Amino acid sequence: MVKKIKLAILGEEPSFPEKIELTQPSTPNLEELTPALQEIIDRRWLTNDGKFLKSFELDLKNYLESSCCRVFCNGTIALNVASRALEFSGEVITTPFTFSATVHSLSWNSLTPVFCDIDPETYNLDPGKLEPLITPKTTGILGVHIFGNPCEVEKIEAIARKHNLKVIYDAAHSFGVKLNGKSIAGFGDASVFSFHATKIFNTLEGGCITCSDLDLNRMIGYLRNFGIRRESDIVEMGINGKMDEFRAAVGGINLKRVSTSIQKREALVMRYKEAFKDILGLNFQKMTEGTSPNYCYFTIKISANEFGLSRDEVYLCMRSEGVMVRKYFWPLCSDFPIYQNLPSARREALPNAVKVSEEILALPLYDELTIEDQDKIINLVKGLCDRSKEIKVALKSLNVDKLNIELVPD
Ligand code: T4K
Numbered sequence: 001m002v003k004k005i006k007l008a009i010l011g012e013e014p015s016f017p018e019k020i021e022l023t024q025p026s027t028p029n030l031e032e033l034t035p036a037l038q039e040i041i042d043r044r045w046l047t048n049d050g051k052f053l054k055s056f057e058l059d060l061k062n063y064l065e066s067s068c069c070r071v072f073c074n075g076t077i078a079l080n081v082a083s084r085a086l087e088f089s090g091e092v093i094t095t096p097f098t099f100s101a102t103v104h105s106l107s108w109n110s111l112t113p114v115f116c117d118i119d120p121e122t123y124n125l126d127p128g129k130l131e132p133l134i135t136p137k138t139t140g141i142l143g144v145h146i147f148g149n150p151c152e153v154e155k156i157e158a159i160a161r162k163h164n165l166k167v168i169y170d171a172a173h174s175f176g177v178k179l180n181g182k183s184i185a186g187f188g189d190a191s192v193f194s195f196h197a198t199k200i201f202n203t204l205e206g207g208c209i210t211c212s213d214l215d216l217n218r219m220i221g222y223l224r225n226f227g228i229r230r231e232s233d234i235v236e237m238g239i240n241g242k243m244d245e246f247r248a249a250v251g252g253i254n255l256k257r258v259s260t261s262i263q264k265r266e267a268l269v270m271r272y273k274e275a276f277k278d279i280l281g282l283n284f285q286k287m288t289e290g291t292s293p294n295y296c297y298f299t300i301k302i303s304a305n306e307f308g309l310s311r312d313e314v315y316l317c318m319r320s321e322g323v324m325v326r327k328y329f330w331p332l333c334s335d336f337p338i339y340q341n342l343p344s345a346r347r348e349a350l351p352n353a354v355k356v357s358e359e360i361l362a363l364p365l366y367d368e369l370t371i372e373d374q375d376k377i378i379n380l381v382k383g384l385c386d387r388s389k390e391i392k393v394a395l396k397s398l399n400v401d402k403l404n405i406e407l408v409p410d
Contacts, residue, residue, distance in 0.1 A: 005383025008320040010394050015376050016322030024366040025197040025204075026261055028253040036249035045245065048225075052248040057208075059255055063176075064185035064193075066210035068217035070224060071248065075172050075194025075207030077241040079105035081223045082190045082209050083140070085216055086166045090137030095125045096334035096345070097353045098144045102170045103333040106142065114138070115334045115344040120352040121286035123147065123360075127155035133344065134163050143188070144170040147297040147328075148200075150179045150288045153187045168192065173296050175201045176258050180290040185210040190220075195251065200265070200296045201258045203251040206243055264367045265295035268374060272298050272363065275378040279385065281307025297328065298365040300381075301356065308388035311359050313395060317384055323364060323377055330357040 008014035040052065047053075053071060061069040072078035083092070083105060092106050096115040106113045114133050119126045123146045130141065141160055143151040151169065160167045169187055171177075172194035177184040185191045195206030209220050219236070222229060227238030243251075276282045281303040287293060304310035309317070311327070318325045332353055334345035347354050364377060384391065 004386055005379055007317060007380075007383065007387060007391070008322075009317045010387070010390055014321045015380055016373075019322035019324055020364055020373055020377070021366075022324050022326050022362060022364050023198050024368060025202050026254060026257060026367055028250050032253045033249065036253070037246060040245045040249060047242055047244040049242075050245040050248065052245045052252065053243060056248040056251045056255075059252060060208060061210075063255060063258075064208075064210055065183040066185040066191075067212045068214065068220075069185075069208055069210045070217065070220045071243045071251070072207040072209065072224060072241045073243050073247075074205045075170075075192060075196065076101040076105060077239060078192045078194075078207040078209050079168075079170060080108050081220055081239065081241055082168050082192050083109045083111065083142070085209075085219045085223055086140060086168065086189055088140045088166065090139050091135060092140045092142050093125075093130060093133050093138060094142040095144050095146070095353070096332040096350055097123055097329055097357055098146060098170065098333060099172070099329060100333060100336070101172075102142065102144055103336075103339065107338070112137075113333075113339065113342065113344075115339075115342070115350060115353075117350045118146075118353045118356065120356060122149055122152075122288055123285055123356055124149060124151045124288075125156065126352070127152050127159060130156065130159050131163075134159075134165070138163070138165060140166045140168065142168050142170060144172075145174040145177065145184060147285060147299060148173045148177050148294045149285060150174070150177060150184055150187075150291055152288065153179065157188065172196075172199070172207075174294065175199060175296075176262055176294040178292040179288065181292075186212070189213070190216065200261055200294050201251075201254055203243065203247040203254065206247055206251060261367050262294050265365060266293075268365055268369055269295045269298050271371070271374060272365075272378065276300065276381070279307070279382065281305070281385075282381075295365070297362050299328065299360050299362045301359045302361060303359065308385050309391060311361050313391060314361060314381070314384060316395065317391060318361075318377075318380065321380055323380065325364070326362045327357075328360065328362045330360065332357045 006012035093114045167188035169191045171191040174184045190211040195203040222236045223238045224241040227236035229235045283301040302311045
C-alpha cells in the first residue's frame with residue numbers, strides 16, 4: 001500500500017518548517033561587485049547617465065537585440081512613460097489577468113483601461129475579442145506576455161494597424177524570451193521590461209523600454225529625466241525614472257548569468273512537468289508556438305472537479321506546509337474596487353480570465369531551488385489528491401478566513 005504523505009493541515013509535521021519562498025533573487029558575485037562599487041564611490045558619480053548606466057544600457061541593447069533601449073528605476077515607471085511617449089489618450093485595451101502595475105500605469109496617465117478577455121490556455125489577450133472593444137476613443141493596446149508567454153503579436157498588430165492604434169507590450173516577465181528566433185523586445189511600438197528582484201534578471205529594482213523608433217526613444221529619454229533636453233530647455237512634463245550607478249553595476253554583472261539561470265530553471269520546469277503530467281486536473285500554460293521561453297514562473301491550473309481539491313484548498317494546504325505558493329494573478333485587475341465599475345470589467349464579459357484566475361497557482365521556482373526541495377513540493381501536491389476527503393473535512397472545521405490571514409504575510 002502506498003504510504004500517505006504527512007500534511008500540516010491535518011495537524012501533522014509541516015514539510016518546510018523554515019518556509020520555502022516562491023522565488024529567490026539571483027544575487028551578484030561580490031568579487032565582481034565590490035570593485036565596481038569602489039569605482040563608483042571613487043568617481044563620485046552616483047546617478048544621472050553615469051558610466052555604469054551607459055555601459056549597462058549598451059549591453060542590454062545588444063542582449064535584447066533592440067535598436068533603442070532606455071533603462072529605468074523600475075518597470076512601473078517605465079510603463080507610465082511608455083504610454084505617455086506614445087501619446088496614448090482616451091481608452092486603451094488591456095488584459096485583466098496581470099499584475100496591478102500594468103493597469104495602474106494607464107490610470108496614472110488618466111487613461112481608461114478597457115478589459116479584454118484572455119485565451120483560456122495561453123492566458124494572454126485573446127485577439128479574437130479585441131475588435132468589438134475598439135471605439136472612437138481607443139488609441140492603443142497594452143498586451144502582456146504573461147509568465148513570459150508571447151502574445152499573438154501578428155494578430156494583435158494587424159488589428160492595431162487596421163484601426164491606427166499603437167501597441168505596447170508589458171514584457172515584465174519576458175526577459176530573454178524569443179519568438180521564432182526574434183527577441184521579444186522587437187514587437188509592437190515599444191516593450192517594457194522589469195528588472196525587479198523577483199525577475200529572472202534583476203537589478204534589485206529596475207526596468208527598461210525598448211523600441212525601434214529613434215524619435216520615440218528620444219522622447220522616452222526626455223520623459224525619464226524631468227523632460228530636460230538641455231539645462232535651460234525643459235520640453236516635456238517628465239518624471240524621474242533614472243537608474244543609479246550601483247544598480248546599473250549590478251545589472252552589468254547579473255546580465256552575464258541570465259542564460260545559466262534560464263538553463264537551470266528549464267531543468268526544474270521539466271521536472272515539474274514530468275511529475276505532474278499524468279495527474280488529473282492539473283494543467284499547464286500552453287506556450288505560443290515558436291517560443292524559446294525563459295522559465296520565469298511555473299504555474300499549474302487546478303480543475304477542482306478532477307483534482308479533488310480547489311486551487312484555494314491547495315493554496316491553504318501548501319502554505320500550511322511552509323511552501324509560499326502564490327495566486328498569480330488573483331484577484332483580476334478588473335475586480336479591484338477602483339476598476340470594477342468600468343463597463344468592460346463585468347465578469348460575464350471575461351469568463352476565461354475569471355476561470356484562470358480562480359484556478360491558477362504559482363509554485364516555487366528559482367535558480368537555486370534544490371532537487372530535494374522540489375521533490376518535496378512535488379510529493380506534497382501529489383499527496384494532496386490522495387487525502388482530499390480528509391483535507392476537506394479538516395478545512396470545514398477550521399476558520400478558513402482566519403487561517404488565510406495568518407498564512408498570507410502582511
Ligand atoms: N508588469 C507586470 C506583468 C509585472 O508582473 C510587474 C511586476 C510589473 C509590470 C511592474 O514591474 P516593477 O515596477 O515591479 O519593476 C512582485 C514584484 O514586486 C513585482 O515586481 C512583480 N511584477 C510581481 C509579479 O511580483 P509581490 O508583491 O508579489 O512580491 P513579494 O514581495 O511577495 O515577493 C514574491 C516572492 O519573492 C516571495 O516569495 C518573497 C520572494 N522575495 C522577494 C523579494 C522582493 C525574495 O526572496 N527576495 C526579495 O528580495 O510583487
